Amino acid sequence: MPLLGCIADDFTGATDLASTLVRQGMSAVQVIGVPEGPLPEADAVIIALKSRTIPVAEAVAQSLAACEALLAAGAKQFLFKYCSTFDSTDEGNIGPVAEALLKRLDGGFAIACPAFPTNGRTIYQGHLFVGGALLNESGMENHPLTPMRDANLVRVLGRQTEGSVGLLPFGVVERGTGAIRAEVTRLREGGRRFAIADAITDAHLMALGEACANHALITGGSGIAMGLPENFRRSGLLPARGDAGALPEVGGLAAVIAGSCSRATLGQIGVARDHVPTLELDALATPDAAALARQAKEWMADKLSADRPVVIAASAPPDRVEALQKKLGRDAAGALVEEAMAEIADALVAAGVRRLVVAGGETSGSVVQRLGVRSLRIGAEIDPGVPWTHATPDSAPEGMLLALKSGNFGARDFFLKAFQ
Numbered sequence: 397m398p399l400l401g402c403i404a405d406d407f408t409g410a411t412d413l414a415s416t417l418v419r420q421g422m423s424a425v426q427v428i429g430v431p432e433g434p435l436p437e438a439d440a441v442i443i444a445l446k447s448r449t450i451p452v453a454e455a456v457a458q459s460l461a462a463c464e465a466l467l468a469a470g471a472k473q474f475l476f477k478y479c480s481t482f483d484s485t486d487e488g489n490i491g492p493v494a495e496a497l498l499k500r501l502d503g504g505f506a507i508a509c510p511a512f513p514t515n516g517r518t519i520y521q522g523h524l525f526v527g528g529a530l531l532n533e534s535g536m537e538n539h540p541l542t543p544m545r546d547a548n549l550v551r552v553l554g555r556q557t558e559g560s561v562g563l564l565p566f567g568v569v570e571r572g573t574g575a576i577r578a579e580v581t582r583l584r585e586g587g588r589r590f591a592i593a594d595a596i597t598d599a600h601l602m603a604l605g606e607a608c609a610n611h612a613l614i615t616g617g618s619g620i621a622m623g624l625p626e627n628f629r630r631s632g633l634l635p636a637r638g639d640a641g642a643l644p645e646v647g648g649l650a651a652v653i654a655g656s657c658s659r660a661t662l663g664q665i666g667v668a669r670d671h672v673p674t675l676e677l678d679a680l681a682t683p684d685a686a687a688l689a690r691q692a693k694e695w696m697a698d699k700l701s702a703d704r705p706v707v708i709a710a711s712a713p714p715d716r717v718e719a720l721q722k723k724l725g726r727d728a729a730g731a732l733v734e735e736a737m738a739e740i741a742d743a744l745v746a747a748g749v750r751r752l753v754v755a756g757g758e759t760s761g762s763v764v765q766r767l768g769v770r771s772l773r774i775g776a777e778i779d780p781g782v783p784w785t786h787a788t789p790d791s792a793p794e795g796m797l798l799a800l801k802s803g804n805f806g807a808r809d810f811f812l813k814a815f816q
């Protein structure tokens with residue numbers, strides 16, 4: 397029976413969360429989509445949805461179905477994981493999904509805390525910073541699907557919910573667990589259903605986690621999960637685990653697929669280009685998924701080698717993304733590239749790739765779905781928030797390693813160091 401039942405709105409976010417829990421001593425399995433059969437055994441089960449940018453009603457329905465599966469398995473506490481940059485539009489999907497889960501779990505109140513200080517996401521007075529910049533000046537204002545143009549999360553979540561949104565301010569969080577609990581009671585009694593929780597350091601996240609030990613639902617980024625395993629240990633439910641993140645050895649060819657257009661991913665492609673064969677597809681010049689996949693298949697024919705990875709990217713800077721979106725519409729542009737990347741990933745695995753890095757949450761979603769991966773066991777981290785995972789898709793039943801890299805995560809040499 398899982399102690400913690402998690403619902404993640406994208407696949408890279410789910411691995412990020414799973415990785416945090418493994419680091420804190422929980423075993424974790426990521427399940428792809430709402431499971432039809434029984435859930436795998438683990439201290440934490442993370443159901444990974446691709447619900448960040450789908451229509452609100454579908455996101456709510458899928459999240460509730462995931463919640464039912466976790467309830468049926470006996471999960472004791474629930475976590476709704478969204479992006480540390482709060483990726484969403486004014487319509488949702490964070491607010492509506494959080495409201496629906498809160499209602500189903502009869503939770504009354506939940507905190508909302510996307511902070512992830514290790515990766516530079518901090519929240520002060522309800523404002524989200526990415527590194528030294530406000531969210532709306534961090535590059536996220538140009539995100540292809542969820543441009544973030546307001547850093548004030550109390551306002552952003554307020555636009556997405558009917559329940560009123562308050563703030564758990566720095567001054568309270570800094571004073572620790574007791575002060576947080578008292579403030580939550582005050583917020584709840586004052587009619588708030590959500591509060592953005594300020595957090596600048598891991599110590600703040602640990603204090604928030606401890607203070608929320610008896611909350612039915614917690615919402616946030618992976619950081620907010622840091623303090624939760626200790627709650628279960630303290631209450632005697634979580635035994636000490638040796639190495640919660642041990643994975644089988646896997647050899648085989650190595651490749652990277654990138655569909656993220658984030659600054660970090662563009663930088664990582666720039667570094668990889670100087671060291672390993674790198675194909676940069678031009679979706680604007682060839683707005684045709686099948687043709688893009690064909691180009692990649694022809695290219696890879698004599699590039700795959702046991703000595704080093706290859707990189708295939710559709711990623712483009714904001715002006716080129718915008719141009720393709722103007723031509724096709726935002727969703728169609730994203731879907732076209734995702735379709736091409738999924739097809740390319742399939743071809744890579746067919747050609748013997750068994751260690752595959754995928755950059756971008758939506759991109760990872762389409763790749764993992766195309767490969768027919770049903771669950772991922774979480775292993776060691778390459779960089780904060782990005783672990784290697786082990787899967788046994790139908791096309792590689794002997795097992796393969798996948799690393800699903802959140803767009804903005806990873807050091808500049810990530811596409812090289814992942815394989816070292």
Ligand SMILES: Nc1ncnc2c1ncn2[C@@H]1O[C@H](COP(=O)(O)OP(=O)(O)OP(=O)(O)O)[C@@H](O)[C@H]1O
Nearest residue numbers: 540656710712717730733734756757758759802803
């Ligand atoms: N050249 C391009 N033109 C237009 N859209 C593109 C292009 N390249 C990729 N895309 C689309 O941009 C979107 C990028 O989203 P994705 O979630 O994969 O990356 P991300 O948002 O940077 O990562 P994360 O969600 O992990 O933060 C995808 O839908 C992808 O298909």
Ligand SMILES: O=C(O)[C@@H](O)C(=O)CO
Nearest residue numbers: 409412479480617757802
């Ligand atoms: O929280 C993050 O930034 C990531 O786990 C993510 O969700 C990226 O898609």
